[in-house]
Amino acid sequence: MKTLFERSVSGRHCTILPVCDVPECTPETRREKPLRLPELSETDISRHYTELAKQTFGVNDGFYPLGSCTMKYNPKVNEDAAAMEGFTEVHPTQKAAQGSLRLLKSAEQYLCEITGMDEMTFQPAAGAHGELTGLMLIKRYHEYNGHTERNKIIVPDSAHGTNPASSSMCGFTVINIPSSQDGCVDLDELRKAVGEDTAGLMLTNPNTLGIFDKNIKEITDIVHAAGGLCYYDGANLNAVMGIVRPGDMGFDCIHLNLHKSFSTPHGGGGPGSGPVGCKAFLSDYLPGERIVETDGKLAWCDRGEKSVGAVRGFHGNFLVVVKAFAYLLTLGRQGIPEVAKNAVLNANYLKHLLEKHYEVAKPGICMHEFVLTLENLKKETGVSAMDVAKALQDYGIHPPTMYFPLNVHEALMVEPTETESKETLDNAAEAFLDIYRTIKENPESLHDTPHKSPISRPDEVNAARHPKLRYHFDD
Amino acid sequence: MGTYIPSTDQQKQEMLEQAGFSCFDDLYRDVPEELKLKEELNLPDGRSEMEVKRFMKALSNENTVYETVFRGAGAYRHYIPSIVKSVVNKEEFVTAYTPYQAEISQGVLQSIFEYQTMICELTGMEVSNASVYDGAVAAAEAVSMCVTPKKKKVYVSKAVHPDTMKVVKTYSWAYGNEVEELDLKDGLTDDEGMMEGAACVVLQQPNYFGLIEDISSLVEKAHAKGIQVILSMNPVAMCALPTPAEYGADIAVGEGQPLGMPLSYGGPYLGFMATNSKLMRKLPGRIVGETVDHEGRKAYVLTLQAREQHIRREKASSNICSNEALCALTASVYLSAMGPQGMKEVASQCYSKAHYLAAELEKAGVRRIHSGDFFHEFVTECADPEALNEKLAAKGILGGMPVEGGILWCCTEMNTKAEIDALVQEVSR
Incomplete structure (x- = not known):
């Protein structure tokens, strides 16, 4: 498909601005490089992006069981709320913003209640950004207590890649510990790893295998006894919200992904929102300002010198919080646990349908997601997790997360979410079964799937070896 | 209560039984009883769509919208031209995840490739990433690209946006960099304070006070002392003033909000980052590249992933995963319409x-x-x-x-x- 630049015709334009109504003047030193932006009519632009949209698969296009990403339906009323002029046309520094402040304050209260935390900041703009912020709290806490020697963060080998990466950005050394057979934290390994240099532990629970770690209280106790703090990666909260709270599991700080559990759309990569919550003893270390109420009026208030400072400009991705807040209002106290239960039900139901033909990495109950391992199937038939994932595209299904977690070989991580119906899950199981039949009858045919997409598998090695990262003009 | 769960109660029961459970509580057998919530959450009752909309409307009316x-x-x-909202609201773009599956994500991948091209054209730089959280974070991430174990000193002009200063300081504290502020003379950055041995300097054009800095001269002085220059620049100003590349900056960053994003009480906004090919592999975040598929047709993919957290883990150039893709799309449509x-x-x-x-x-x-x-x-x-x-x-x-x-x-x-x-x-x- 042509790029915008190839569609451009010199002299073509939209008519957007009126003529300047004050005397025109120009700065002394000016840009010399020609400004080669595309020259297009509004029709050109509209058709171009309609064409691009057709080649983009969203949650609205079909089942999207992308493990660990919680691709649930994004309700439209949330979008309507975030598009209200009273939210979009408000300057971040204006004082007359009681509506925004009240919304942020209420969202903070609700999310603290759901997680068992005492205070929260909305400054972090994504999950990984929240991780970094949470680790900053841990760092600041140890600094203020005179324990700069506590510079190691313990991360299980099944963790998301962002956990170790965030730790490094926060100046910590990462201690990777192997998981036990069942994918949970190996208590002996954890006991060996903790010590006087332990700053903290980062954990998701349920973990990336979709298993709830029964020993969670013992885990957080071990870390606390060693003088470390416990960080909860909220990526998998959808499985347990309203059922059990990170705060009650013994975690000191957490991040949430509003673009996962709280239904805000992912926008093809963002914007997300990764609020960080913490127990009261850490709240002075939070970044950004705190909302304080005096005589019924809300205002931003400095947190004081203990605060780590700021991790983003202004108050974070405000409109994303608006969407999540509309979702919280819709669901209310009954709806939140209902989401978790049905997310877990859908995962267990689909797992049950699939395990007749595919091997599950960890048998037993799963939470909101489960992981298939195609290791044996690949040995027998040569068909890889990638082949099956790509084949699913031809059935109108977005592939599961591939090759993650790293402690499972030929992994496919499946997370159906609660917003999918029984029929959708049954159809997905049919598609998996159909692919299984093909694996048995004609495995070779799966190596060049998908067949119905605009392109076949791209040459990624070439892309990385000979980077072409922008359109090059002919001249 | 509102809900987005489609299965009926009867279907739920069937599914439970088929999967070998008698009731919902069975699903949480692995969760220790003593940890489970004993009471309902202290949240309001759920609401219907109409009630939610009414509530949100009333809340938004508590904000002042200035004429x-x-x-x-x-x-x-x-x-903001009308076409911008219309394109950016397309459900495919709004509801897609990061385009890991290239075959069914060519649309969003191409839109990012076009965005990268436009950022290169605006800044005059050679390579752009697919966006970071905002302008302040872009500056902080750029600092991370410049510091080395031997060079950990960072200069920041006192004339950058106060949030940029704060975020650079916070990131630098976390990583262990040393930040020194450069004083101002008549509102402009004074280069006197810059000494050899520092990794980089962060400047802003126009600066926080709106003034046009003599960036060329500051760059010359920084480079003479072996200091790399990070220039945070307003993208609209780039269309009139010299580009970051013309000024000689090593990394161009900035806040992309002026390119079609409403004020929105501060976000979502768009952090853009562009640099020269030499620093390409140090860029944080997603980057889209053009390649071919197995039939030799043009195809776009996420590339240079060896920099990223899901491959490199603790050795990654940054932890960034989600970015501001829809805001990058907004900027592209805005720039196309203008x-x-x-x-x-x-x-x-x-x-x-x-x-x-x-x-x-x-x-x-x-x-x-x-x-x-x-x-x-x-x-x-x-x-x-x-x-x-x-x-x-x-x-x-x-x-x-x-x-x-x-x-x-x-x-x-x-x-x-x-x-x-x-x-x-x-x-x-």
Whole structure:
């Protein structure tokens, strides 16, 4: 498909601005490089992006069981709320913003209640950004207590890649510990790893295998006894919200992904929102300002010198919080646990349908997601997790997360979410079964799937070896 | 209560039984009983869609929407063409995840490739990433690209946006970099403080006070001392002033909000980052590249992933995973609708209107506190900015940003001559 630049015709334009109504003047030193932006009519632009949209698969296009990403339906009323002029046309520094402040304050209260935390900041703009912020709290806490020697963060080998990466950005050394057979934290390994240099532990629970770690209280106790703090990666909260709270599991700080559990759309990569919550003893270390109420009026208030400072400009991705807040209002106290239960039900139901033909990495109950391992199937038939994932595209299904977690070989991580119906899950199981039949009858045919997409598998090695990262003009 | 769960109660029961459970509680057998919530969450009851909308409308009405805005200070009200919202609201773009599956994500991948190209064209740099969280974070991430175990000192001009200063300091504290602020002379960055041995310097054009810095000269002095230059620049100003590349910057960053994003009480916004090919593999975040598929057809993919957290884990160049893709798309559509002439016109009107306002205020006896030229913001003296703003608010005007020594005014193409004249009357009254 042509790029915008190839569609451009010199002299073509939209008519957007009126003529300047004050005397025109120009700065002394000016840009010399020609400004080669595309020259297009509004029709050109509209058709171009309609064409691009057709080649983009969203949650609205079909089942999207992308493990660990919680691709649930994004309700439209949330979008309507975030598009209200009273939210979009408000300057971040204006004082007359009681509506925004009240919304942020209420969202903070609700999310603290759901997680068992005492205070929260909305400054972090994504999950990984929240991780970094949470680790900053841990760092600041140890600094203020005179324990700069506590510079190691313990991360299980099944963790998301962002956990170790965030730790490094926060100046910590990462201690990777192997998981036990069942994918949970190996208590002996954890006991060996903790010590006087332990700053903290980062954990998701349920973990990336979709298993709830029964020993969670013992885990957080071990870390606390060693003088470390416990960080909860909220990526998998959808499985347990309203059922059990990170705060009650013994975690000191957490991040949430509003673009996962709280239904805000992912926008093809963002914007997300990764609020960080913490127990009261850490709240002075939070970044950004705190909302304080005096005589019924809300205002931003400095947190004081203990605060780590700021991790983003202004108050974070405000409109994303608006969407999540509309979702919280819709669901209310009954709806939140209902989401978790049905997310877990859908995962267990689909797992049950699939395990007749595919091997599950960890048998037993799963939470909101489960992981298939195609290791044996690949040995027998040569068909890889990638082949099956790509084949699913031809059935109108977005592939599961591939090759993650790293402690499972030929992994496919499946997370159906609660917003999918029984029929959708049954159809997905049919598609998996159909692919299984093909694996048995004609495995070779799966190596060049998908067949119905605009392109076949791209040459990624070439892309990385000979980077072409922008359109090059002919001249 | 509202719900988005489609399965009926009967279906749920069937599914439970088929999967070998008798009730929902069975699903949570692995969760220790003593940890489970014993009571319902202390949240309000769920609401119907109509109630939610009413509630949100009432809440949004508690915010003041000003008819006229003369404030920028890092967040700018520009005209947003209608086509922008229409394109950006397409459900496929809104509801897709990061385009890991290239075969069914060519649309979003191509849109990012086009965005990268436009950022390169605006900045004059060779490589752009697919966006980071905002302009302040872009500057902090750029600092991480420059520091080495031996060079951990970072200079930041006191004339950068206060949030940029804070975020750079916070990231630097976390990683163990040393930040030193560069003093100002008449509102402009003084290079005197820069010494050899530092990794980089962060500058802003136009600076927080709206002034046009002599970036070329600052770059020359920094480079002579082996210091790399990170230039945070307003993308609209890039259409009139020399580009970051023409100034000689090593990394161009900035806040992309002026490119079609509403004020939105501060977000979502768009952090852009671009650099030269030499630093390409140090860029954080997603990057889209062009390649071919197995049949030799043009194809786009996420590339250079060896830099990223999901491959490199603790050795990654950054932890970034989600970015601001939909805001990058917004910027692309905005730039396409404006075109080269439109963007030059926006820049010219911003500059002209701000200069008209400054001249009219001067005539009315309200003087600027700096002598250098400015782009679309400037500081005038003001005895009591809060009181002035209160007076303006009563007229539906959001006044300038209170800053040390006065008040920071901003004009964009949105401010008509009549609005400017009315403002001058109010200020000088």
